[in-house]
Amino acid sequence: MPIPTPFHERTQPLCTSYRWKDWAGYCAVCSFDTSHEREYFAFRESAGLLDATPLYKYEVSGPDAAALLGRMMVRDVTKLKVGRVAYSCWCDDDGKVIDDGTVSRLAADHFRVTAADPTLHWLQALSRGLDVELEDSSARLAALALQGPTSRAILRDAGIDEIDSLKFFGVTRGTIRGIPVWISRTGYTGDLGYEVWVEREAAVDVWDALMAAGGRHGIEPAGLDALDVARIEAGFVLLGVDYFSSQKVVLESRKSTPLELGFGWMVDLERGNFIGRDAIAAEQKRGSIWQLVGLEVSWVELEQLYASFNLPPSLPATARRDALPVYDEAGHQVGQATSHTWSPLLKKYLALASVRRGFEAKGTKLQIEHTVEYERRKVTATVAPIPFFDPERKRKP
Template identity: 50%
Template structure:
């Protein structure tokens, strides 16, 4: 049985559908209201509040903490200033992705790393010979994501003493709720303006209440995983074990992915660095990757036509779909789409996919399998630039 997160008393009271999913052993609301679209639009139009406490959180300290994090991550953590947050995948020695998450540099020798899966053993095993301690703080740190255009204004109601207007994208700042400390990072998983709040589990409920209260005039809604899944697809953000398989779970060679293959080549800094997996990734860079991670836009005309044949309007997922479907080009299977969504804001049927490198050029055509009344058909799709949806407000400072 899953257990409740530190916010459970609040989320449970609000979750009218009682639709829960197990997220790392915790109850996580799929949708608070019958229509998850309300929650989706709240993030694109106002603000949504999501309990992200089930994330695994690790605190890394010690005089070599920076060296350890740099050794683990494909990003150059040496460049990360105190108060900065970076997103990075991390790899095994063969350069295959284990997991991805955010790394917040909370002090000169203090980091907090988030992860989707347990990584304590791996981080500890990477720390041999370094003065660095890895501590699992998953249980003691509760976390909320406040996402959407009104997120900043809501927080400004609560935290009047800090300058949130000037907090840049992927930076963190310390704040106080009463006497209790918390950290606010300008991060999120929705591709919109947003913040994540990190607080001791004991004070979780108080924080929830304050944010919900402050959000009243700003259209704040509690946000479930169904809407989140839509938001992250639009934002082109991949999800472990949906869009790629962790090297710790992969069972056969084809299930392993390098960061380059899952579209995170930009987060691999090979210059003068010797992180774990670097050697393999250098080699991959040289010979080229076999697969690439891409966005797809499925031709609406093609869909319309396929469904028209059976006299139905296009039946496309109301929620993001995680049922992988094959992709074809020239009659051959060249990859698979792993997350699909009819984007309510873009009015497009979009997908995240992995394809053979030769078919990864933006604008290139592929065919995606579509099931029409139990029959498998194919619809044309074009490789699109990621993210699909990328509002300026995501990264911009206030009033700029």
Template identity: 40%
Template sequence: MMHLTAFNRAEQGHILTPRLETPFHDRLAALSETNDWYSWAGYKAPHSIFDTELEYFAIRSTSALFDISPMVKYRIRGSDAARYLNRLTVRDVAKLGVGRVHYTAWCDDHGHVLDDGTLFRLATDDFRLCCQERHLPWLLDSAGGFSVEISEETAEIAAVALQGPTAFAVLEAAGFASIETLKPFQLAEFPHADGSVTISRTGFTGDLGYELFAPAKAALSLWDRLWTAGSGFGLKAIGYDALNRARIEAGFIVANADFITAEAALRADRERLPDEIGLDWLVDPQKPYFNGRDAILKARTKGTFKHVLVGLEIEGNIPAEGAIVYHRGKKEVGLVTAAIWSPLAKRNIAIATLSRPYGASVTDNLWVEIYAMRELQYQKLMKRARVVSRPFVKLDRRSAMPPGRF
């Protein structure tokens, strides 16, 4: 009977539904040596392509291509698009010029962060919002009273990140004329095939880098154009594991990894206000009313924040991923959400969420509990940690104008 039930379920197909393939999948699959895939927003995405260590060093030493097509993309258009987005997000959209990008976040009415992402102003009344999670019902529910059209274009738009010191040289060699004029957080349209590609000087590595957006039908020709141009500049395809190392060095956070989004939180104490995850600098209290404003400002006035997200430097060289953080080695005060031994900083670094006042006014005598495998046995290690500023690594080439060819 159990076998029959399993067979019937398989016949229905819902447990055999394959993961979607991105527009770049054929190129990634042809290059993949590790065959190490995971599910990103329902898409098949690589943990690695050939070797995580070497992929990381491609980001920092030459350049790397990372498929970001599964990133959720919303198109928001209409005469009220800017006013709507200013009501939705915590940052002042009126200050975002056409052809510019900014990092932002949005909250529920209690001030808890629903997600963070990047907002691209393609034209006066035309925006693209990119983020980690899907929010179409929330976006639509928030649009009442605004003359605005909202649609998800994740499947229609292919996107790839080109990151690393030779990224500009690759684009220049690929024939993207005047790419050297593109400033950090600026975007522009460039001819490609029978249409165009949108290129922004943005990325998730803290390095010199760009993100390219094109219609899905133009994905393979765009990849081939970059791959051919990059042959003399050490261009490699990479997976998420290498990208994750770079983003930790840059001090960037990931939704539902370093913090739990308000929609995903199952317990009330897991939700976070912007100030509790290091996003206080995004909040513009001087702009018109936005979702969560009153709750955020009330917490600031009364000093009722319960958590803080911090950077840690930990003694030794064993990464502390998932480690518990203690004060004086006894009182549990938080958790490490991301950690690596940084090859670039030559430090053992981590991002951690702590219960205030620890990590805020109390920063002394912090310890992390690491379990290291030693000859088939786990050894408990208590290592000292100190709060340090993020980013852990700051590269001048990220914002240099004009960008270097390296």
């Protein structure tokens, strides 16, 4: 049974919809109201405050901390400067992705790793013979994601003087109402946004401080349903939905590589060895079998399809994770869409999909399954670049 997070006493009375779900063993809000829509628009127009405590967090410290993570991560995090954050995935020896997360360099010999799945065993396995100290800080640290265009003004009003000098993917210490916190300019919405890390005992005070400072900036508590729409617009893959950890799957075909997931930009084969390097190098020569792409589903065809049933178009109100087959124009299945949603902002039906090699080029016309009145039909879906939504304010100084 899931347990409450440190913010539960605040989120529980606000969650008038009683819509909760299990996130890594914690009770997490799906949406506070019956519809997640206001929370979604808060992410995009003002600011949404989301309890991100269930993320797994690990402290890696000691003289060999950089060496350990340099070996584990696909991306070269040894060169990461203090006060910077890197997004990376990590692989097994076969170059198959285990998980993805952020690596923050809090001090020269102190890193914090976030992960979607429990990762202590993997860190421990890699730490043998190294002078490092590992701590699973998942329960000790509470986390809040404050995401949206007014998030910076809220943190400024909450007394974080460092906020205006904090660059995209930067991390800094600060205090809110005298409580020490870590603030990173990171998030899962693809918008201007921050994540605040605090000891669990002080968690509620930080929530209260942010809600108070956010009152004049349109802050709204937000849940996972709103986040799911935003992260698809931002083109972020989700472990267990868009790909699966190589340590958990039974079938080899279910595993994914960094190149297949669009993480190729993280890979530097010239640097020293890291786990999965040789396999990735071989794949680079050979070519990948799959490619993660964005799809834009033709709204005109959806309208026509529904009209043929004498119905107005109706799509699920929330982001969906039921995988849909994707076909080429000849009708052969060439992949699957793993996340899909209507984007209220872009006025498009978007999907993240894995397609076979040869079908990944921008503008390629594919077909996606769509069910109307129990009948399975197909509509055109065009390969589009991700992120679908990439506002300037996200990285603006």
